Amino acid sequence: QVQLQESGPGLVKPSQTLSLTCTVSGAPIGSGDYYWKWIRQPPGKGLEWVGYIYYSGSTYSNPSLKSRVDMSVDTSKNQFSLKLSSVTAADTAIYYCARARQGAMSIDYWGQGTLVTVSS
Amino acid sequence: DIQMTQSPSSLSASVGDRVTITCRASQSISSYLNWYQQKPGKAPKLLIYAASSLHSGVPSRFSGSGSGTDFTLTISSLQPEDFATYYCHQSYNTPFTFGPGTKVDI
Numbered sequence: 001q002v003q004l005q006e007s008g009p010g011l012v013k014p015s016q017t018l019s020l021t022c023t024v025s026g027a028p029i030g031s032g033d034y035y036w037k038w039i040r041q042p043p044g045k046g047l048e049w050v051g052y053i054y055y056s057g058s059t060y061s062n063p064s065l066k067s068r069v070d071m072s073v074d075t076s077k078n079q080f081s082l083k084l085s086s087v088t089a090a091d092t093a094i095y096y097c098a099r100a101r102q103g104a105m106s107i108d109y110w111g112q113g114t115l116v117t118v119s120s
Numbered sequence: 121d122i123q124m125t126q127s128p129s130s131l132s133a134s135v136g137d138r139v140t141i142t143c144r145a146s147q148s149i150s151s152y153l154n155w156y157q158q159k160p161g162k163a164p165k166l167l168i169y170a171a172s173s174l175h176s177g178v179p180s181r182f183s184g185s186g187s188g189t190d191f192t193l194t195i196s197s198l199q200p201e202d203f204a205t206y207y208c209h210q211s212y213n214t215p216f217t218f219g220p221g222t223k224v225d226i
Contacts (some may be wrong), residue, residue, distance in 0.1 A: 105211035
């Protein structure tokens with residue numbers, strides 16, 4: 001059974017960097033069959049695609065987040081990570097890590113999500 | 121960016137009703153359209169991928185159709201556990217985008 005689990009601080013101060021890690025179990029991140037994604041959801045609002053990383057380290061992030069996003073992967077730990085810099089209150093959201101299959105790029109497994117609040 | 125719209129934004133229905141939700145893309149996305157169900161406090165769950173393929177373990181009362189710019193999600197006979205918010209999601213072009221959601225309640 002594939003499981004994803006987000007971890008990281010639940011509170012970040014404005015202008016600082018949000019850092020989250022997703023630990024994957026039940027499936028090797030090093031499999032070339034999947035992309036590993038971050039999606040966020042402001043409280044009470046819809047879903048926003050943040051970006052994805054492939055096991056090779058290639059990434060793509062949402063241009064709406066400009067150059068604030070940095071993603072990395074550690075296949076030895078079966079983890080991938082997200083850093084979002086210069087955060088503001090608008091970055092307050094539930095952050096989900098997820099797996100997307102190649103081809104259709106549908107997201108077949110999601111983490112439970114972690115709420116990150118940006119506040120001083 | 122490809123913009124996704126959904127209609128209606130919310131609907132009220134009863135157990136046993138047939139429910140149809142529409143999703144429209146601002147440009148052709150072929151069949152790169154997925155549907156998710158989200159219940160309060162939970163992560164979304166994949167229902168339909170590639171416009172009409174049922175994800176493993178999803179009840180057959182859920183079906184999807186469409187291609188190009190217009191898509192539908194149909195629940196043939198609404199069950200109590202189906203009351204939730206439904207999102208469409210295009211995976212044709214980056215940045216992948218989601219529709220605003222359709223809330224189905226009693």
